[in-house]
Amino acid sequence: MGIDRRKFLTIAGLTTLTTLGKTVLGSSPAGHDPIETGSQAVKRLAMAIDMQKCRQNEGCVECTKICHKIHNVPDIGNSKEEIKWIWKENFEAAFPNQHHDLLEDEIKNNQVVVLCNHCDDPPCVKVCPTQSTWKRESDGIVMMDMHRCIGCRYCVAGCPYGSRNFNFRDPRPFIKETNPEYPTRTKGVVEKCNFCAERLADGLLPACVDICPEKALIFGNINDPKSEIRQILKSRHSIRRKPILGTNPQIYYLV
């Protein structure tokens, strides 16, 4: 992200010199739409959530369960200090701008799965004073270094989706069964969904995608026109959370 921005500033600066600011007011020349501007060779991982399928199974929390289990996410049992990587929210809470009173009951009254959007222009990355959170060049995942994080919570203020969690206390006593394969965290750092970067490295899909009994989660490289996720986004209407903020979220909701 830092590179993107610097690149953007350089390009914007140069163009300003020659064309007197034509591009400054226009859209940014570097990397807003990964499909149009990103090189096809660069991977951009994204997820589509089929809300129709998901709501068939009301009350299902399989994705939350498996994710929190394998990632040693503590169960603090206190809504103020709760740590959540993937969970269900009311439609209105997740999509405040799309909600209205006359919306189909089916949509309005059901919950939707939310998680970090792995934004292509992530404000959390932009504000972090220690580069403890960054966008991975190779596939666009927004990563987190819990050993460097100073716990200033600027990223929590910057994320428009409530995706980031702060460890208000030592999480270890609140982990029911520690998974030795994945690190636990200390108090005072921020954590969030990592798109299962550790599983991807082993050639596996994210755990939530794997476990979903309705096969409602579709994961893949959005820069590959032949990928399943690209195909489905082509054929179905999709929305994203608060796209107006310019974060370019990479979780697509199929209505």
Add this chain to the structure above:
Amino acid sequence: MLEKAITGDKRYWGWIAFVLMLIGTGAIAYLRQLDQGLTVTGLSRDVSWGFYIAQFTFLVGVAASAVMVVLPYYLHNFKAFSKLTILGEFLAVPSVIMCMLFIVVDMGQPFRVQNVMLYPSLNSPMFWDMMSLSGYLFLNVVIGYMVLSSEKKGIAPPKWIKPFIIISIPWAISIHTVTAFLYSGLAARPFWMTAVLAPRFLASAFAAGPALLILIIFLMRKLTRFDAGKEAIQKLAVIATYAMCINVFLVLMEVFTTFYSGMPEHMHHFEFLYVGLHGNNTLVPWMWLSSALAVVALVLLLTPKFRKKEVILGFACIAVFVSIWIDKGLGMIVAGFTPSQMGEVVDYWPTLNEFMVSIMVWGIGLLIMSLLYKIIFTVRGETKPALEAKEDKKELTVPSN
């Protein structure tokens, strides 16, 4: 010169002991926070910044307000402020130190604070804020020290200090501007994302700072032989008056834009502050108190007859200071987080522990300020032992200490 801070009478030492006690008590609360984590505060995943960050914001304003005595004296040669500039600079020093401490006590991992320097992130306003605050601290320490030590020797300050003083003027503006950028650059928080935030911060700072300085002058006149003079006090009062007018004006601009445009995302935050939201009224009485004090202060300050009466001026200054403290030190930060991203209102109020930790930081600021002011008044031969006038005279005859 520095040794002047450790020579003093009983009253002085009594005060220092009291402040040390405050710091000590607060330190116990901080140790508890270090041990258990920020769970000892009232903060939550939705209201993730609170009292600490609000105090930081308010104090950046106090620090920046030193410019309100430095600028008239050095740029406009306003002689009546000649004795006040060091007071302003030595008010800025403890304020900046408190700002930094409030940031540190707010961190989940304070022992990693060096990471900000190890991995400088030019994208982050927090990096720039640290830069500008440390620079401002450095400037004020150097300027204050050089000017005072020259005064002690009875010579003019060295020429090379002048550029530092000139730079400190825009630098003061910059610290509060960058602090506003911390908030106003966040698309996620409509309450803060307003271009008027930095100007508003500056206006409120330039009202609260001089108001505080007037109160300090009144207090010092009681405790020492220092007298700033009527002209200086009245000029400060006028500065505070103008700044307070601009501050209130800017707040009203916000209110109009928010409510006439009628965008719910913007309105909810104001509703939370002034009428309550989803049944939560935590800050409502405070915000109305702040507004009422602002009105009272404006009436008192804008009427020359009142402003010129020192007792009334004192009340007006207290009203200005408290009004702005509530606005910035209680409302501003929490309202940015309420309602949350999911539209919920999550209650926040600082816990006793949080408050005690804040007392520790305020105590450290008070201690540094007391030491610095003691140096100023001793160097100037303006200390006033509590006992008798005889001793007064004795000290007068040895002004060279």
